[in-house]
Amino acid sequence: MKGYWYYAAITTGAAILFVITRAEWLPLLIILWLIWLKTRKGLPTLPFIISIISFCFFIFYIPEVEEGVEKEDFQHQSSPLTGSINGSVVITEDYMQFQLDGSQSESNVNFLVMYFFDQSPRSQALFVKNNELLHGATCTIYTSHESIEKPPSSTNPAQFNYQQFLLQKDIHYQIIMEDVDQLHCTNPKPLSHIYLLRHQLIDYVKGRWSDETVTWLTSIVFGDDSMMDEPTEELFQRWSLSHIIAISGSNITLIITIVFLLLVKGNIVTKERAQTLLILFLPFYGILAGGEPSVWRAVWMITILLIVQKFKKKFLYIDIFSFVFMSLILFDPYVIYELGFQFSFAVTFGILLSAKWITHSTSTLWNIVQISFVSQMAILPLQLHYFYIFQPLSILLNVIIIPYFTFLVIPFMYIATLFSFFPKHLLLILDNSFQWIHSIVVAFLVWVDTYLSFPLLMSGLSIAAVFAYYIFFFRFMYELELKRMKMAFLSGVLFCLPVIIGALKPYVSDEGIVTMFDIGQGDAILIETPYRQDTILLDAGSTFDFESMEANRGVYKQILRPYFYSRGITHLDAIILTHEDLDHIGSLEYILEEVTVDTILVSSFFDDQIINDIQSLFPKQIIKRIEAGQIIKADFTNFYVLSPTSDHQTVNDNSLVMYADLGGKWLFTGDIGSGVEKSLLNNHPEMNIDILKIAHHGSDTSSDSEFIEKIDPDFGLISVGRNNRYGHPAVEVIETMESKSIDILRTDMHGAIQYFFSNNQGTFLIHLP
16 A cells, blocks of 8 residues: 555545535546546555545544534533533633533533633633643533523624534533533543643743743644734734644654754764654644644654654655544544644645655745645635635745744744743843844735735635646646646646636626625625626624624624625625614724725715714725715616605614615615605605515514505515514514515524525525524
8 A cells, every 4th residue: 555545545535525515426426536547547456445445434434514403402401511521621811611521421412611701810720720620520510501502503694603613523512601610620631731731831931921922932832822813813814824823744843853952962862762752752742732633633744754764664755644634534533624634634735745846946945935836725725615715925925924934933932932941031032032023024914915915705616616626736736747837737727717717706697696694783785786797785784882882893704704705895886874873884994994995875964973984094985975866876776765855853764765676676774764664655655665674673663554565565674683672673563564474584583684686586595593
């Protein structure tokens, strides 16, 4: 099997794709590919058989995650829950959490246990030690069934699905403890001392270095990125730089170098003894570093390599890679769902298969460019699937940033960890020097992000497109290796084709989409017309703090932005704000920070001060007032403004009311009351509607029975928060709709509501919570 193990690894990867996608054509494709390799390329019989066996075995071995499947009913839970702590306990300034393995207990399910601090503990290690919150400890939780809940699922297209995220870790429920005294843990396992040491070291370095330096030190050395601020994390993610922060092969190689320098060059032990110590130390460091999949990949690959060298055996890197890949899945099949596992192995596999092409060049700079290119192309489908964004310039940016981290930041962080035991006044010089240099580099990244950001935004590729992409990508690399440039160019065009087609899809589709987002107690409706002729956002609500009455970024970050990314939207033709309540305009500022908006349209009675505030923040932004009788002319259809015809003296009644034909006759009503509804009937007595956006979240101040009867809609859409404090939608409104046989779709029950239309007809799609 020497030199052929990667075929088994490829078929294992195909098995993973089959389990996740259930693409029925995939097994046939794999079998035909293996037969072709054997008959045409001379693949030996043993690798052929093992590859087929690995594909068939992993299809049945890898667990399929099924969202919404009930595993246990805790409604009558009276006895305490028991289980053991699995892995490291995560402690931040705000909360503590760990996985409770209940597979061997009466509950037979795993839990995510969380506790939010009133005041964060001064020492992670003391908190963990005093409460015996260590790996393997047997824990009893005294809690009621109300505290045991299923994690929330996504209710919007492209929204992060927290429930699925936990299911992919084999966690089915979460427990939110009100008091840490509800938890009693005893008898941690022997390995727990390493986990405790990790907390102790993190505590120690936090007391020796500045917050800015220790943020990077704990991330790079201990795999703890809890101190990393959100803007920096998002910046690195957008530019495909997150792999630099994650502990990987370069970190482990550096550790080996440091240990060899200390032990061998310092004449402490022989080279052979140092190898043995490293083989024993690296798994120990894997736990100290947080035990993420990328850590274990690097640890086990290099550990096996050291063992092979020690016993003077010959093994190919690709064989070691393949063996570690399959072994980690055998040890924990749920690891396949970890982003770190997928990204780490995709990058490493791409680099190993391109090794000959890369080593042809003697230029270090060109080698860095080659590695950056291969790395970015290897993870492109994954990047688009999970984040909907790829920055083409990230290939060049990596050429600058990778050497900076590889030769300066990562070595400094390991040296700083060792130097932490030196007097603090000596550390201050190193600390200040690092902060100064690093702040310049981060400022450079922010500048690039501000002025050189030309992202490719789109939803993930189909499984067929992913296969086509990788087939032609590796063909492209093969032709480059053989220096057949014409064939390489053709393969390069072909591997780019699935991405280009995916990006152009909205511009060639004859289907339009109206999306009423589930943002809680608020409104945000996106209108996308066929062939991407128009992209218009009607209202941009957000959640907000009732005490400060300040909007927060959550709705934009978690709901609107992911959907914009997935649809390739970087530009809006217009944002129409029906009125000035925060539940209709709260996300506006966050949208304008990142999305180009041609025009903001408001009513003639919209608050002047709010308009002034918007223009002070965004001086170049065009804002226009519109009034009843005007027609908003879009490329695909027209929006007819029906109200307000005069100042109704209330914000809600001054809402813009508009009619549009979008695969049916729509009426958008803002938060108008029954008085305005009567005016609409008087001014437009012949109005007949197919789809009504029910006013004011279904409040009893709107949706008058006569109004509903006259306009006679087939569907009524209600944007409303779950268990809201206002009692929306009102029982009277629901009864009115039901008495007139109107189909009701509401975001609190159905999640986001999408209407896909073409010509004069359409279909609704709901995103059930």
